[in-house]
Amino acid sequence: MASPARQADRATPRPPTPEPPPLYAPRARVYPRAVSGKWRQIKWATLALLLGLYYLVPWLRWDRGPGAPSQAILIDLDHRRGWFFDVVIWPQEIYFVTGFLILGAFGLFFASSLFGRVWCGFTCPQTVWTDLFMWVERLIEGDRNERMRLDRQPMSAGKAVRKTLKHTAWLAIAAATGGAWVFYYVDAPTTLVKIFRGEASMEVYAFIGLFTATTYVLAGWAREQVCTYMCPWPRFQAAMLDEQSLIVTYQKWRGEKRGKHKSGDSWAGRGDCIDCNLCVAVCPTGIDIRDGQQIECIGCGLCIDACTQTMDKVGRPTGLIRWDTLAAQQAKETGAAAVPWRPVRARTLLYAALLSVVAAVMLVVFALRADTELTVQRDRNPNFVRLSNGDIRNSYAVKVLNKRRTPQHVGLEIDGLPSAQLGFVGADVEGSGRTATLTVQPDTVGTFRVFVTVPAAAAPAGAKPITFTVRDEAGSGGASHDAVFVGPGR
Numbered sequence: 001m002a003s004p005a006r007q008a009d010r011a012t013p014r015p016p017t018p019e020p021p022p023l024y025a026p027r028a029r030v031y032p033r034a035v036s037g038k039w040r041q042i043k044w045a046t047l048a049l050l051l052g053l054y055y056l057v058p059w060l061r062w063d064r065g066p067g068a069p070s071q072a073i074l075i076d077l078d079h080r081r082g083w084f085f086d087v088v089i090w091p092q093e094i095y096f097v098t099g100f101l102i103l104g105a106f107g108l109f110f111a112s113s114l115f116g117r118v119w120c121g122f123t124c125p126q127t128v129w130t131d132l133f134m135w136v137e138r139l140i141e142g143d144r145n146e147r148m149r150l151d152r153q154p155m156s157a158g159k160a161v162r163k164t165l166k167h168t169a170w171l172a173i174a175a176a177t178g179g180a181w182v183f184y185y186v187d188a189p190t191t192l193v194k195i196f197r198g199e200a201s202m203e204v205y206a207f208i209g210l211f212t213a214t215t216y217v218l219a220g221w222a223r224e225q226v227c228t229y230m231c232p233w234p235r236f237q238a239a240m241l242d243e244q245s246l247i248v249t250y251q252k253w254r255g256e257k258r259g260k261h262k263s264g265d266s267w268a269g270r271g272d273c274i275d276c277n278l279c280v281a282v283c284p285t286g287i288d289i290r291d292g293q294q295i296e297c298i299g300c301g302l303c304i305d306a307c308t309q310t311m312d313k314v315g316r317p318t319g320l321i322r323w324d325t326l327a328a329q330q331a332k333e334t335g336a337a338a339v340p341w342r343p344v345r346a347r348t349l350l351y352a353a354l355l356s357v358v359a360a361v362m363l364v365v366f367a368l369r370a371d372t373e374l375t376v377q378r379d380r381n382p383n384f385v386r387l388s389n390g391d392i393r394n395s396y397a398v399k400v401l402n403k404r405r406t407p408q409h410v411g412l413e414i415d416g417l418p419s420a421q422l423g424f425v426g427a428d429v430e431g432s433g434r435t436a437t438l439t440v441q442p443d444t445v446g447t448f449r450v451f452v453t454v455p456a457a458a459a460p461a462g463a464k465p466i467t468f469t470v471r472d473e474a475g476s477g478g479a480s481h482d483a484v485f486v487g488p489g490r
Helices: 004-011 038-059 091-115 118-123 125-141 144-152 157-183 188-197 202-222 224-230 233-240 278-282 302-314 326-334 346-368
Strands: 073-076 081-084 087-089 247-250 321-324 372-378 392-402 408-415 421-425 435-440 444-454 462-471 478-487
Touching (some): 087 091, 091 346, 118 233, 125 144, 125 157, 157 202, 188 202, 202 224, 392 462, 408 444
Antiparallel strands (some): 247 321, 372 392, 421 444
16 A cells, blocks of 8 residues: 555646757748948949849850850850850860869958958858848838738738739849859850740750749848858858958947937946847848857948947947957957057968969969860770781871961871881871871861881880870970880780
8 A cells, every 4th residue: 555655746746748949940030121331332332243244244245256156255065165255265274263263262261361251241142142132122022120010911912912023023033143144154145035935955944944943042032041051151261260350340348238328318337339229130140249259140241330320329439330350359348458450460471372372373374375285095906906018007096176266287296216107097187207287177176097107127015105296387386295106015
């Protein structure tokens, strides 16, 4: 029989087991408020410049002569080359693309070490298109408070019309974005006509649809979620910054203790921050800069414009939120001597040096690149052929790349086999023996079937290194390629 204490314990109701916290927090939607000021104007100017370049560059024309595309910048995948005004990049020169990517990376590191996340706040495509989409949203649905009220209202005819107009405008911008991207790879005027006539290729429609969907989703729906969760840059940007990097900061030493302030009240014993939360309302990622540095902060400076307006209204000095360094802020908090900004320091010098070295190497390589390239591939089946008179023959596929816009007549020579004779099959060739003249059409790769024949008495035992060389008519430009001649073993 259970004891009275145990019976009483059974009769006492136990508190319910608490539910475990959710693994993922629901998204708190951000409604950025419109703001005016210096940094907002800089962002508008940057947006107009970047979008203007993106949408208009494919329409620039450039006369390269007959048989060449007239689009100034064209990545011609069908003919495997990139056209950049008078510069042509061939597949063999993919190292230039690698060099530009390295330059971009070091440039981003250099800019971040000086100005923090200036790339994210002003020039990142996600920021630029999100700004454009939010501007359209404000035109149709109103500013922050009006949009919030609209979303809380039940669906009505007016709300449906405004939502439809907004998403239609977003889709139109996204489609223009996808089309502009495709125009960098095809001729823009002719492809635009084909798109509306339904005559473009399936690849064109597929890529336009892909970039339309991604632009619409990322700039219209995901927005700050891309910067917070999808972009890797906030995770390792701290490695690029130091105490002398200019970043958007809140001067806590001056703003605290914060609180509401009425006209005529004394400022003694309190900070300049009146806790208006305008800096939070204008932030595109919805953070409070007064909480310190956060990975969501993109360094756009809109909170500076908002705080400047508030300080002007209450008659306090501006700059409560400002671009500053952590070293300067720490000195102001402790009352130490002012710490000036030092843009020249070990970190920035290193990045500047790396940028200069990579740029110099690319310039030298570009200046020294030849107009002619040569590749040689020996046939391996069979390794050699013994002719009826006993001579030994090897066959080769010789390819000569002519990067010029005019035909080239190049001389082909072979070194390493003094008694070797050259022969050709079905090619535009003049001469025979040890040298021959090959005609290569402009802006093409000339392919030649070359036979190298050696008398039996002079044939090497096994493989012997040889060198093919081509030179232009002036004898200045040329290229060479190492190969081997295989003879019978002794």
